[in-house]
Amino acid sequence: MIASRVRDRIGFGAGLFGWVALPYLAGSVLSWQTFGGGIGPAFFPAAGVTVAAMLLTKRTMWPVIVAAIVIAELAVDLRYGAGWQTSVGFAVANSVEPLVGASLVLAWCKGPPDLRKREDLARFVAGAMMLGPLVGGVIGGVTTALRDQVDWPMAIVHWWAGDAVGVLLIGAPILLWPLQSHILRSRMLETMAVLTGMAVLTVVSFRLELPPALFLLPVMAWAALRLDMLGAALCGGALTFTANGMANAGYTTFENLDLHRPGQLAIAQAFIAVVVLVAMLTAQEAAGRVTAVQQRQAERRERERLETLANLGQMLSGALTQNQIGDAVLSQVINEAGAQALAVALLNDDGTALDWLAMGGYPDFAAYQFHDSVALGEPTAATDAVRTGQPVIIRTVAEYRRRYPANAKWMVASGGAAVVSWPLTAGGKAIGALVLAWADTQPLDTAQLAYTSAVATMIAQALVRARIYADEHARAAVLQAAVLPTSPAPIDGVEVGVSYEPADLVQGLGGDWYDALELPHGRTYLAVGDVVGHGLPAVEDMAQLRSAGRALALQGLPPAQLLVALNAFTRHASNGKFATMGVAVLDPASSTLSYASAGHPPPLLRRASTGTVIRLSGAHGPVLGPIARASYSEGNVEVVEGDIFVMYTDGLIERRGQDIESGMQRVEQYVADWSGDEALPSACRELTQTVAPPPRNDDVCVVAVRFGTSLGDNDSQGTTLS
Structure with a gap:
């Protein structure tokens, strides 16, 4: 393990040595041959390479960089006849310079600088571009002054100017490349045009001795605004390389200044540095504004999401079918924050294909290509997500x-640019996909992606609920149809009419029920009830209470005792735990109607002879439910042929904005207006x-019973008895 690490470290060091030494050699040769003649703005590109290398590597590898600097510097200087003493002085200057500059920048920035930040750019300029080259300039300038017998201050300025521009125009792009190279790659032709344009305009400016700002500043501004800081730095590099080449060829724009050549050099270098820095700051400002706009747009899109x-979520909570779920998703998710197009696919029953539940936003020709389903084995984004x-x-x-x-042509034809296919899962298994x-x-x-995941989760949960609801509704519908016929069976001696209207007209399921049963000895059992709850639990309670009531009635229990026994049953067998119920038993032998109530609205009796409607309120008792030792009173009334007995549930008399008493009075008035000989089924429906x-x-639920000739010979109107 240790040997492997040593080999890796040696290999990295060798690579780093090469990556520093080769560009350093190239920059040094250019400096000697191309950027060292005339009075033009000569600069030292190698200075940017070395300081960037130190800023991007650990301090433990800096000796490798220093070794590369020393060996490359000695090789070039000796090749061009500088002599050993001068070469050593230059090697020391070019080694100390990046050490000072990189150390200061790292200390001030707490790590490698991010030149996109204004503070880090300022620290980079101060440390790597100003102080580092100044220290190197002192050593190198003194060495030059001793060799060439020139003024050492001017020699220091000459050195500092060349290295400072080299740091800015070579070091800055190296540091920015990992962060912004994608901008140049996405605008490759524009980048080449800007760099070429800058070089050409620099040549024209120098050849015609025109003010450089006339042509160069607009191009730098374009580079800053379109290509960000990296583009501005590279554009500055094109300017510097071209300007130095023109200066070496004898063309310059600063030779008319009343300064010595080193002073002219300093002015030229300062001009280039200021132009590039201004362009980089412009790019920072533009990027900051763009970022702020993007952040506001992102915040708006997040709010919309x-x-x-x-x-x-609100729409899916009320969606009971798959089609309703698909409509909800299409109406909410296709928008600027969601997507321009979407599709929801579900795995079919045998697991061999995906059926499209919803699809929207696609052009007609593209939607047609999807057909109604896609085989699970086909390579698509949806099938891959499910598999x-x-x-x-x-x-x-x-x-x-x-x-x-195979499908790329349809995406191109549809104008698509990005796609996400998210699996819809239930119980850990994929049941479909959201595209x-x-x-x-x-x-x-x-x-x-978090938004897409949330939408997929909500859809999957809604689909599971819809499947459960569909199964539950089917069971409830079968159970209700089995125990609650649409019309009662014929009973001798009475005519029965029924109207049953659930609140949910679409699903047709409810917890109300009625019963009309012929008992032994010519008696008749009548009942209406209303259980608490909805859906399958309510239907199950209704079925149990209706069946239990029938069984107790067949045993001969009178209404009050029947409710006592049924209350005990409800405490142990009800899902909702509460129900109201009205019960009546007709005994034709005595022409008596006995009735009892468990928290139910009082029934009505319409007298045949006068049309008077009597509210039978002589029976009382609590609702059926978890009430121990409940007791119920019983009422009795004598009836005659043609009298009509009406039982109903509270849905008939309870209306929003109306009190129950007003509702009961409306029902009484309506029943009083009957002629007495109408068909009861249609009369109940109209009521x-x-x-x-x-x-x-x-x-x-409304039940109306007209008593017939089976009653005893009793012409009395009857009275309500407790």
Whole structure:
């Protein structure tokens, strides 16, 4: 292990030595041959290479960089006849310079600088571009002054100017490259045009002796605004290389200044440095403004996503079928914050294909190509997400073309740029896929993927609920149809009419029920009831209470005792734990109707002879439920042929904005207006539609019984007995 680490370290060191030595040699040769003649702005590119190398590597590797500097510097200087003493002085100067500059920048920035930040750029300029080259300039300038017998201050300025520009125009792009090279790659032709334009305009400016700012500043501004700081730095490099080449060829724009050549050099270098720095600062400002706009747009999109999720959750909570779920997703998710197109696919029953539940936003020709389903074995983003249980994230058309070449033409024709396919899971298994598509390039960042995941989770949960609901509704419908016929069986001596209207007209399920049963000895059992709850639990309670009531009635229990026994049954067998019920037993031998109530509205009796409606309120008792030792009173009334007995549930008399007493009075008045010989089934339906028209908040059940000739010979109108 140790030997391996040593080999790796040696290999890295050798590579670092080469990466520093080779550019250093090239920059030094250019400095000697091309940038050292005339009075033009000669600069030292190698200075930027060395300081950037130190800023990007650990301090433990700096000796390798210093070794590369010393060996390359000695090789070049001796090759051009500088002599050993001068070469050693230059090697020391060019070694100390990056050591000082890099150390200061690292200390001030607490690590490698991010030149996109204004503070780090200022620290880089102060440490690597100003102080480091100044220290190197002192050593190198004194060495030059001793060799060439020139003024050492001017020699120091000459050195400092060349190295400072080299640090700015070579070191800065090296540091910016990992952070911003993608901008240049995405605008390759524009980058080449700007750099070429800068070089050409520099040549024209120098050849015609025109003010450099006339041509160069607009190009630098364009580079800063379009290509960011890296583009501005590279454009400055093109300016510097070209300007130094022109100066070496005898062309310059600063030779008319009343200064010595070193002074002219300093002015030229300062001009280039200021132009480049201004361009870089312009790029920073533009990038900051663009970032602020993007952040505001991102915040707006995030708010829209949250609003979409809230609205989608609300809509899905009320979606009971797969089609309703698909409509909700289409209405909420296709938007600027969501996607331009989407599709929801579900695994079919045999697990061999995906059926499209919803699809929107795609052009007609593209939607047609999907047909109604896709085989699970076909290579698509949706099928891959279902097979693997992992999301498929595709950010570019090129990536889609690589993964799904057979379908790429449809994505291109549809104008798609990015696709995400997210599995819909239930119980740890994929049951389908949500496919989102965008017409514009998308970052598909954490926020977008979290949004997609949330939408997929909500859809999957809604689909599970819809499947459970469908199964539950089917069972409830079968159970209700089995125990609650649409019309009662014929009973000798009485005519029965029924109207049953559930509050949910679409699903048709409710907890209200009725019963009319012929008992031994010519008696008749009548009942209406209303259980607490909805759906399958309510239907199950209704079925149990109706069946138990029948069984108790067949045993001969009178109404009050029947409710006592049924209350005990309800405590142990009810899902909702509460129910109201009205019970009546007709004994034709005595022409008596006995009745009892468990928290139920009082029944009505319409007298045949006068049309008078009597409210039978002589029976009382609590609702059926977890009430120990409940007791119920019983009422009795004598009836005659033609009298009509009406029982109903509270849905008939309870209306929003209306008290119960007003509702009961309306029912009494309506029943009093009957002629007495109408068909009871149609009369009950008309009563329901008139007094409690849809939309209803509760189920409505009405039972009307007309007594016939089986009653005893009794012409009395009867009275209510306790």
